[in-house]
Amino acid sequence: MEFRIERGALVEAVTAAARSLPARSPVPVLGGLLLTAGEGLLRISGFDYEVAATVEVPAETVTPGQVLVLGRRLLDVCKVLPEAVVSCGLEGARFTVEGGGTRFGLSTLPRDEYPVLPKLPEPRGVVDAGAFAEAVAQVVIAAGRDESLPVLTGLGLRLDGTTLTLTASDRYRYAVRTLEWKPDAEGFADFAEGDAVEVVVPGRRLTDIARSLARSGLVRVGLSGPGGPGSGLVSFEGAGMHTTVRLLEGRLPRYDxxxxxxxxxxxxxxxxxxxxxxxxxxxxxxxxxxxxxxxxxxxxxxxxxxxxxxxxxxxxxxxxxxxxxxxxxxxxxxxxxxxxxxxxxxxxxxxxxxxxxxxxxxxxxxxxxxxxxxxxxxxxxxxxxxx
Structure with a gap:
């Protein structure tokens, strides 16, 4: 594979995808980012079984192909590259990154050991990206930090008509923020008619996602139907980036x-x-x-x-x-x-x-x-x- 891309676009895409990487993992390939070049696009994906993120960015594809490289090492390399067009390619078992007279050679990970990325859940509607990022930041401060109570570390996401409600509580405080959103006309056909949909999303993950999508205009929210394929997932899409997150089990206490x-x-x-x-x-x-x-x-x-x-x-x-x-x-x-x-x-x-x-x-x-x-x-x- 071989492609060329502006340094700024590469840094932004790698940074966004790297947020899905685990801090530590007993499975080495989960520390990798999967780069796919083809059709004038570079697709960068990360996955740790809890979160999967894929970022698509325009790139000049010379030779299509795929490579799996250590994500944090690639991010470190991208950050120190000079401002210039960056040329990347696969030379044997080494991935090369070159720009502005600087050249790096990175070892690769076994592509065939990388897990299959989850499919996106069914789209349910759209929300303003900036308002959504602000709402998440306002609410997440009340989320718990005790990992022995996982559900309290999450943000409640409630979809009810044209209202999206975010909630968080650590038992000592409780934050709630509502905002308007636009549901798809057929987006809730697989849920009970008239019922609000409530799920709990990992708070730290949702904060990173909302921040990454804050300038994307609109965010499309997807949610797997009850008992259907990919059950237990929520997705967020915008500006060439889509992320799926595994939901937390349980419900936050009622605040009414x-x-x-x-x-x-x-x-x-x-x-x-x-x-x-x-x-x-x-x-x-x-x-x-x-x-x-x-x-x-x-x-x-x-x-x-x-x-x-x-x-x-x-x-x-x-x-x-x-x-x-x-x-x-x-x-x-x-x-x-x-x-x-x-x-x-x-x-x-x-x-x-x-x-x-x-x-x-x-x-x-x-x-x-x-x-x-x-x-x-x-x-x-x-x-x-x-x-």
Whole structure:
């Protein structure tokens, strides 16, 4: 095989495909990227039995063919190549990469030992790529990191009519983001009529995929039907890249009742100012020590952290309704991440008191501060004991 390609296009394609490679694998060939040249295209594929990614990019094909090379080594080589047209070819058992006077020779892996890539599931509809990437980033911060509870490390993906909902929870917080999507007219014929479709996708994998597809315009979402071929897979396609991911078993806990707070006190705070204040006072907080927020009817919230020798405090403007005052405390990391996930200029707190749930949502310019749920909400558990 032999082909020529612009260095920038090659780096971008190899980088995207390499995200599917396992960090460690007892099977050497799974550390490889499969390069297929032909018909004016270079196709680069990676597969680790959990995720399969294929990126197609235009290339001048001199001689069609296939080669399997170590993916991370190829990525390292591509990153240091000079800006020039890159010529690649197979010379015996060695894959050569040459550009701008620099030449590399890479050993190859046995192509016949590489597994067959899974087929793409049936397409179900499309969603705006940029909005999808933003939604995934906002929600994934609440996903668990304990691999002994795999389902909590995933993101819930719910398809219901023209609404796509992403959810995540580690049992201490719960993030939800909804966005519009366009389902295919016949995309759900193999599912029960009228039922929403809910699956759980590995959170880290979905984050990488959404980031890779963020500038592709539209993302086509595919999902294997119940009990059909390739059952248990979801796929994402856009801009010459398609990725399949094996779903996690189980379901995330329901959030409907958790988010329904009865007669809460409501506080509205400038988001950026509060986020800055949290970051500052958290400097003196010991590990696992909370930040206390004292909301007052005077129109302020006082943030305090630290004990005995090292303490910090800052006051920020806040509007409180439904109570004369309200004191709550939160894990500073959880609160900081929640605030950073919003893009609205103001954040709305619905508060029940210490040791109880608190619901955050964003208020954009021109929006009324009412009880209508926003497209992005984040639930936190406040600390029971206030210092």
């Amino acid at each position: 009742k958790l988010f329904a707070l009865k007669d809460p006190a409501v506080a509205v705070v400038p988001r950026a100012q509060l986020a800055d204040a949290v970051r500052r006072v958290a400097v003196v907080a010991e590990p696992n020590s909370p930040i206390r927020l004292d909301f007052s009817a005077r129109g302020t919230v006082l943030l305090q952290a630290g004990y005995e020798d090292d303490v910090a405090a800052q006051e920020v403007a806040a509007e409180l309704t439904g109570a004369e005052d309200m004191a709550v405390a939160f894990n500073p990391a959880y609160l900081g991440e929640a605030l950073s996930s919003f893009t609205a200029p103001q954040v709305r707190f619905e508060l029940l008191g210490p040791g109880r749930r608190a619901l955050l949502s964003g208020i954009r310019e021109g929006e009324a501060d009412d009880t209508a749920p926003g497209d992005h909400r984040h639930l936190l558990m406040s600390v029971r004991q206030l210092s």
